[in-house]
Amino acid sequence: MPGGRLTHEDRRSIASGLAEGLGYAEIARRLGRPTSTISREVARNGGPMGYRPDHAHQATGRRARRSRPTPQPELPGAAGAYGRDPEAVRGFVEEFATLMAQTGVPRMAARVLTCLFTTDSGSLTAAELAQLLRVSPASVSKAVGYLEDLDLIRRARDPRTRRERYAVDDDVWLRAWSTSAQKNTLWSDAARQGAEIFDSTTPAGARLEHMGLFFARLGDDMASGPITAAAGENVLTVLAALVHAATPLTAAQLATALGWPPDRVTTALHDAVQHPGLTDPVTVSRTEPGTYTVTARPDRLTNAQREALSRA
Numbered sequence: 001m002p003g004g005r006l007t008h009e010d011r012r013s014i015a016s017g018l019a020e021g022l023g024y025a026e027i028a029r030r031l032g033r034p035t036s037t038i039s040r041e042v043a044r045n046g047g048p049m050g051y052r053p054d055h056a057h058q059a060t061g062r063r064a065r066r067s068r069p070t071p072q073p074e075l076p077g078a079a080g081a082y083g084r085d086p087e088a089v090r091g092f093v094e095e096f097a098t099l100m101a102q103t104g105v106p107r108m109a110a111r112v113l114t115c116l117f118t119t120d121s122g123s124l125t126a127a128e129l130a131q132l133l134r135v136s137p138a139s140v141s142k143a144v145g146y147l148e149d150l151d152l153i154r155r156a157r158d159p160r161t162r163r164e165r166y167a168v169d170d171d172v173w174l175r176a177w178s179t180s181a182q183k184n185t186l187w188s189d190a191a192r193q194g195a196e197i198f199d200s201t202t203p204a205g206a207r208l209e210h211m212g213l214f215f216a217r218l219g220d221d222m223a224s225g226p227i228t229a230a231a232g233e234n235v236l237t238v239l240a241a242l243v244h245a246a247t248p249l250t251a252a253q254l255a256t257a258l259g260w261p262p263d264r265v266t267t268a269l270h271d272a273v274q275h276p277g278l279t280d281p282v283t284v285s286r287t288e289p290g291t292y293t294v295t296a297r298p299d300r301l302t303n304a305q306r307e308a309l310s311r312a
């Protein structure tokens with residue numbers, strides 16, 4: 001009976017499926033239920049890690065004995081703009097928020113962010129969020145503060161009501177990427193400062209220096225932005241050509257040797273400089289104007305390692 005309430009046996013099957021590591025869609029398929037029914041059942045009864053079938057069944061019984069509940073707040077845009085069942089949209093919100101929470105995002109922050117993403121306007125007031133999520137304004141405020149610190153949402157004043165609205169922009173993930181890259185640079189600078197204080201020849205200093213090198217490379221790679229697979233292949237080909245030649249070459253010489261158009265070589269050389277992670281553990285550098293060669297990355301080895309190698 002796909003449209004009926006979940007039975008005690010259904011809930012035991014859900015618990016068994018979660019224990020096996022099955023996804024909501026597979027559990028729903030086995031029970032002949034909508035995926036949203038399973039995700040909503042798990043979300044309101046402790047989540048994937050805390051779901052208990054007996055407790056869930058008893059809690060459902062208690063809710064059924066209560067007086068008629070007030071109408072559930074509809075997700076803004078669910079019935080009209082989405083063209084879907086509001087319950088299906090609500091189930092998606094809970095399921096997606098659960099997925100985000102499993103990656104380390106606080107549960108309430110994940111629910112707030114998912115709600116903002118699933119509205120056409122991309123913005124909601126604190127009161128709307130509290131009503132939609134059925135939580136206190138204080139819970140919303142704490143979640144909003146967390147998301148603002150990550151630069152994932154912004155505040156905007158509604159000129160009509162003068163109320164603050166919380167919004168997500170289309171470039172939210174690009175801004176979050178940039179913020180993360182900047183934080184990696186801060187980690188690198190702090191670790192390198194520590195390496196100087198403790199001396200990189202000591203275990204603690206060497207550990208801090210390695211940490212600084214790691215976050216420096218990570219920050220450089222993130223700050224330079226993404227690159228296509230084809231562009232990455234061009235970089236590696238130019239790199240292989242310079243290694244094989246074992247002597248500095250101009251872009252024109254590389255183009256002739258590779259049989260490429262000059263602009264393809266120029267772009268590949270530019271990408272090699274902008275994306276040092278692609279050429280690690282070596283780097284493409286200029287020996288003189290217009291001439292390129294390959295050298296070891298200066299940040300791949302610590303000071304102590306370079307000194308030891310020079311003595312070998």
